[in-house]
Amino acid sequence: MSRRMSEATSIHSFDSIPTMADVEATLGSVDMNQRYELYSGRLISFAEVGHPCGHPVFCFLGLGCMRYYSVILEDLAFKHQLRIYCIDRPGVGMSHTAEPESWTPLRMAEIVEEMADGFNIQRFSVMGHSCGAIYAMACALRLKSRIVGTVWLMSPWVHLTLAKRMKWIKHVPTTLLKSQSTASLLYKSLSVAAKEPPRSSDPNILNYDREKLCKAMLEDNMAESLEGANNDLMVCLELYHSFGFSYKDVTLPVHVFWGTKDPVITREAVDWMEQKLEQCTLSVIDGGTHGLLWRADVVSKIFKGIASSWKLAEFERSLSQRWSIKQLGLSSNNNRHLAFRTSAYSANDQLQQAIQTSNIYDSLHEASLHPLHAHPLDDAESC
Template identity: 40%
Template sequence: MGCVRYFIAFFDDLATSYGLRLICPDRPGIGLSDDVKSDDQEVLKWPDVISELCDILDIPKFFIMAHSAGAPYALACAMRIPHKLQGTIYLVCPWVSTTVANNFKWLRFVPTPVMKFTNSAGISIQQIMHGRQPYSTKPSSHRTSGALAAQMSSFEKKQQLGLAILKASFAENLSGANNDLIMCFERRRTFGFSYTDVDHPVHVFHGTKDDRIPVSAVKWMEDNMPDCRLTLVEGGKHSLFLRAEVVDTIFKSIAAQLHVKDKCRLCMIPTKCWLMEEVENERKERELQIQRKVEASFAKLSRSQSIQTVDQNNNNNNAINNQRSSADRVPQTSDKLLSIYTYF
């Protein structure tokens, strides 16, 4: 829910190595983007912003990668401007409606002002905790000592960079994050569409240890969306979009979809182009996905027909039993009437 333009620092070099250009716009009320009243913020209006931005930048078509609360906005683009999407939409730990995910339902009963205040306070506390100096480091040496920086491991440097980006992303504006929170829980309005309405190809990456979006929710997406593929990352958490291997897989897939054999320098030499291999792998994976969905549909249909057959047999048996019972009762009634008639 923070601004995304800072996170380009993690991905820029990797994107460049694949010949890709990253554009990370901040949604209204996030980062340096202008505020928008929560009543005026609709998920289906976001595609118009993206379309106008790409027209200004002279970008006719593009790919979309989104994380968490960005998922509804990304899928809205598939609903409103599918002609501008180049290929697959990539979602990392996507938000799924609470009516489907069956999580955080209790928040529907929390008053909106309380939710906004709690969200803002939580972010502020998080900033304070992340911004404080470690107890083992002298204040004078924190962030300014060249010797300390030289001694830091690569992991520590990346961790500090991540925390600095996190602080910066929330420091500029909070209204958009609050609006996104309200949007996620559909407090004032729904997304304006259902995920099941999206027939554009979607590839979901999700961690098995995600503590915000349950695995069952993304499996629901795979089972119910027309063209959705799911990749589960063992041990991955909600910050999965910061894992290099996940982003590398996405960028490689995008590069493969953009690959044009006649214009590829690697394809002009005897050695096999690795992008061609990726294209072939993508094709095989999609065929397997379609096959699995078809088999699942047939299995579901067979189960449904079996249940109907059993129900029909039960109904027929019940009808026969009812007829027998009626037949058994008729003579008894006639005998009684005959006895009464004879008596009189």
Template identity: 25%
Template sequence: MVDDTDGAEGQVTTPDGRTLSYLEVGNPGGPLVLHNHGGPSSRLEARLFADAAAARGLRFVCVDRPGFGRSTRQRNRTYRGWTEDLTTVADALGRHEFGVTGWSEGGPWALAAAAYLDPARLRHVSSLAPGSYGAFGDNWAAGRLSRADAFGGTLALRFRPGFHLMYAAVGLTATRFPRSYLKEVRKAVNDYDREILQQAHNAAAFADAGAECFAQGSEGLVRDADLLYRQWAFDVTAIERPVHLWQGLDDRLVPASINATVAERMPGAQWHPVPGAGHFVAVGCADEVFTIAAADLGAD
């Protein structure tokens, strides 16, 4: 169940008439950070970062991507198109300069922002345990993933009806049986991540964000994955501006070797490996991530 009192809800209308919904936490008067949520997830993911954003004086805004949560579906989605949506949100919120973060499946969208947006506007980029599965070709990292995740990538690219069914099953569990959903996540991750999810606020925020992902069904998530696993339209080896790339070295969902390769081949990468951390490095290291973001954005 969505609790609209935990953070400020808002909507922005794009030039082509779509609605982008967001949740804002932190300091409303502070520098703007636009966050790209993971998957399955939604704008409600912002609640996982509320305390850290407030402590660093940041205005932290997580936007539902098209077809997720309350944002309008979009048939022809592209990485460049989403970066234009991010600038639309920043403009609507009255900010010329802003930062971008992205976690897990949201990580590649943060990298796209680094590739496409003017550094004079985009002052900070952090990509946190990104699902970099299409960085160097279609499903290029399949050999480094678990058998189930590699198979999911194959379905996404070659048999979309099967992929729809897979995510429909996940959506049923996330929306109807949140305790089972959390139990399955805890089984898949390491002790570092489980400790984070043992905190009641984190567990509730994560479960709510996952359930809200499926408010319009699974189509948005399927379209996301198609772009995620297919060779990206932008070249990470051409990104020279600073990009902070955070990775738990014991990540059971996105193995560290995937993003270590991205860091090696991306000229602007600022590599932040975290020993013992898992996929929830984004939450566990939020203070450190936001300290750097605040400095880049000139927060007091």
């Protein structure tokens, strides 16, 4: 039977500027160190941060990054009443390993589906950073009916032919790429690239030294396992096989954030996504690097969009339920029931018409869609 397995103490919120002792206590908390047993018997480690009763969001981090990085999302997730689930992919953190030859992004979608079923999460949102975008898009394809609103991506990894700055990796011998030392070196280099320098107009997501936080998370990460960084690397390079799908197959709306100083992902790559995806919005962050996950303004935009999508979905569900009750009332009168059945409009058409003429829907619709069309991103309000 699938179940959660937790360790250590409970996570706490910060009423003042946290010290590194607070950080270490948080990284060792129950919510940051949970494990889930799949039906196969394999264990997957994960973290939960944000509002304990918030709307569920599965967050996929970058190359080799483990669940600890979700701590920087804690305060904003709580503010927007979201519950972030951050899963360690096989071989990362405390998650059991998987053979790189058999590991694909679509298998991650299967893990998410099993965990969501185990937690009785019927619907959820998804977001991804860097190579985590591959796994977010895999979920968008396989679990489309369960995803609420937009798929949110930051500095997304794309096919290697488009990620031109990394094409040199393809020429490195496979035996060297598969070595632990190479994965560790590459992971460290991308961790450095992921650190967004603070700006006066963009306060830290959490108010303590980012360098110390990065060091603490990196040390804890390497103390557990970095073997999964190899799997991620093989997936990014499509060394054993392709992703198993194309981003173009995803029909859900996708919102991409990309920084003009990103040393990993080129503008051509995100332009390709904007052009080829069925529904794609691109927000260009002037001066942003690969580490948009650290940007409070970007994360706040995403969380506001997710929260708006949930409000809209809840209103539409409530309206649909009221419409069903109305139909039941009509069925009590045979003549009216027959008249209803022979109406020129289907139930869905009538529902859509009711939605379109609802002032409540208009306000929610405007609130949810307005932030999606900022291109490029204006100076967003800080949290």
